[in-house]
Every structure is written in structure tokens, then in C-alpha cells.
Amino acid sequence: MVSDFCPPDLGWLRSKDGSREARILFKAGKSRDGYFSCDDLCAQTELAIELFETHFPLGNVIAAFGFDNAPGHQKRADDALSARHMPKFPKKWLGKKGKKMRNGVLPNGHPQNFYFPDDHPQLPGYFKGMKIILEERGLVNEGKLNAECEAFKCANTNAPCCCCRVLFNQPDFKAQKPAIVELVEDSGHITFFLPKIPL
Template structure:
């Protein structure tokens, strides 16, 4: 008898959007017929927001940021067809994929102190209007040296290359301020405190990802460790990070959604109870496990069938539950209290006004 191959077998990846009013974001039969009768240039190329891929080596490849952006760009027209003149509010959890920025974002963590070297090219910017020197406010600034620098330019050898933090700060007239704040000394590119803070954040992210993958539990997260020092003049990187144009950068999916006239929100980390689609995934997986026979062809057939079978009233219940959790947290309840309140008011969109009195009686019985 041949040995069973190692591994978990073939994977099925599903990415979808749900809406409280109608459940899944997909045109109904009447809307599809209307779409089919439109001129070709007005017709939606796809009428379903859902994407299913079968990732793996020699298969569909892996779901990435490009895949998500393509899905969002096809989803927005579907939403606009279903809800004309409405503004969509898109919610995402705090995954590394959802929070990814554009390749040319302003990010001091990706910059060297000196020009050239291994650092990304960033998009042009404008010196912020809160700059201390009024004459520099609103002045355009390139983050990369032009290709046509004259031969006598001090950075001629760096033409077409990133400027680095020191040059960017000098062009903004901020390097003298930094030197003065550091007792007349050239500030470091990154001080040891900021470097330690950055390393700790990366460590905590790795631990959280390991926990999410079932490879262990994250250690107690100490929020104080994640907070940078009080001084913003400790190093070039910290000072540049605090500039308004750097702080105003947004994740790529947020830029795409807002450019289309809609809104994008990111839910707090480690709070899956605030995302109704997580309940939809759980509902689907429970039924898939009960019906599957362990073979990939069966799972491939069952997944879309089960996803489509979730009633709209059930999806609405998922949304009501998340609204109750949000309301509970807004009222100041902790996680345990919120869980109790959500169950007590399971048929409502918000928890009752008397919940605090009920919790007080429970915590202090006569």
C-alpha cells in the first residue's frame, strides 16, 4: 500500500465581499439580464465579486496584493450597479496584505541616510503646509535625483537614484534644526531606541502570524515597547517619519477605493468578531467539513455550492452581531463583558441601555 504524501493536500482560496442588505455582492437574475442587454462598453465584464483560486506550485499561484487590487477594481462597479449613487464602506482586517502600501510610497524605513544604494524610489511630494519656514510650504520635492543633472552637480554620480534621508532633510531646511537638537552633532540615521522599537514590532508581528497559522501563541504584547520615544529629533528616520506628507500615506487598497469615491476602513488588530465575513467563513467551513470526503474534486465542487447556500438572513445576523460588539466596546465593555452582552441582545443591532447595570449586579451580587 503506497504511503500517503506529506502535506495538507491541495488548497482552495476564496476572497469575497458581503453586504448587509443583500448578502453576497453579486447581481441577481434581473440585474444580470439588464446588464446583458446593455451596450458592450457599458456592460459589466463580471457580475460576481467572488474570486476562487487553487493556489500551489504549478497551479494558480498565490493570492497577493495584485490579485486583491484586481478584485477590488471589479467589485466597485458591481456595488455601484447594485446601489446607484450610494457610497460604499469597505472594511478590511489588519493583515499585512490589506495594509500594504504602493511600491513608491513615502516610507523613511525604506530609505538610506545617503544617496543611492539599495533603497526604493519614491514618488514626488510637496513640502507640507505645516513646515516652520513659510517660504518652503507647498514647494514640490523630488525623492529621486533627475537623470539630467549637470556634470558639476555635487550628486552627479547619483543621477536617477534615490536621494536618501540626509539630502531630503537638507532640501527641506530641517537638517540644521536636527543638528541643533542633537547638541551640534550630526544625528544618526536611526538611533538605538528607534531601532530597538522597530525590531520589537517585527518580532511581535512574527509571533502573531505564527499564532494565526497555528504554530504557537503570541507572547504578551507590551504596548509600551511599541511606542517610540517622546523626542522626534532623536534621528533622521524618526524626524522624517513625523513629517505630514510621510504620515499621510495610505495603504494601496485604500487609495484605490477612495479614488472611486468610496470609503475604506481597517478594523483593529486581533478582533475578528468585528468582521462579519469571518462568521461567513466559519459557517461555510463547518458545512464543508461535514460534507467533504477528503478528496480535492469533491471540495472543489462543494465550496462554491456551500458559499452560495448561505441565506441572506444569516448574513444579516452576522452583521447585527458585529454591530453589537462595536456598540459594546463603544460603551466601555471589556472582551468578556462584550461577549455576554452580545449574546443577551442577540436579536438587536445594539446592546441595551441597562447593560451596565446588569453587569454591575453580576459583578457585585447582593
């Protein structure tokens, strides 16, 4: 497998002196190099941004990074907002890969920490749970709902049927971007996904 970047004005992306390139050769397969993951793509994109900026210092030119719609490219960062698998009540709980979930955003625009502080007298560092998170957002009645509909198969994805669905439909959760988009945008560039091609 070959993964590379090709800016129209530069051709295959390399450093100015040609000593480094963005191209990755990857032997996909369980008994080979494994599988090209979102983490691999993010690392390659980080290098591509660095190489691109050797030609065009940031501020002079903004790059537009285009990616196909592969499911792996839609992966969110390990600390990203996600209502899936959240406990309803306070618990020693971490998100993906043992990372604390980043702050959410309250309706007034202030950050909402999903964990009690480490110096909390009863629950130091505990995850607050969906009930408290919803109550802090003024959604007291919604905090009384069941944690999740069976297998998160809600009859109406816009209805407040369970705590998980209510959080899933909150503006900050809906606005959560894939990791690759956050990486590119945090570097001052833009990104887009190519439309899915029906089979």
C-alpha cells in the same frame, strides 16, 4: 479559500446581469495558488468597485468597504512614502520592486521630489538621500544625524535620534495610507478596518 463582497442591499456582489461576480476561489498553499496577497485583494476590490457601480453609478451612492486587520491588508503601494532602508546620501536607488518613491510634501505644502531630475549635471535621476531631503524641509541639524539607529530600534520613537526616525515622524510619512485604502478612496468610496480581536 473564498473571498467575496456582500453589500447588505445586493447580497453577494455580482453585475446587474449576473454574468460577473466579485467572488474569488483561491487554493492557498506553496504548491497550489500561492498566497492571497495585498495585490490580489486590490485586484479583487477594483473589480468589486466596478461591479458595485453597475448597480449604483458613482455620485448616487458611496460604498463603505470593510476589511479585517490582516497584516497583508496594511501593505503600502510600491511607490508609497517609507523611511525604511533609505540611503542617507545621493545614490542610484529605487524603492520597493524597483519603483521610484512618490513625491513627499514640504512644510509649505509644495511637493518634494526625492529624486534629482534626469537632466541633472552630476546626479541624473539619483535619489537625493535623507540628508538632502531633511535639509530641503529646513531640518539641517537633523540631516547630520546617523542614518538609522541599529535595526531601527530607536530608544524613543518620538525623539529625533536618526534621519530615518525624523522622516518617519514627518506628517506626510505618517499620513501614508495602505494601498487598499488609496484604491478605494481614489474611486470615490470609503473604507475602514475592523478592530483587531485579541487572542
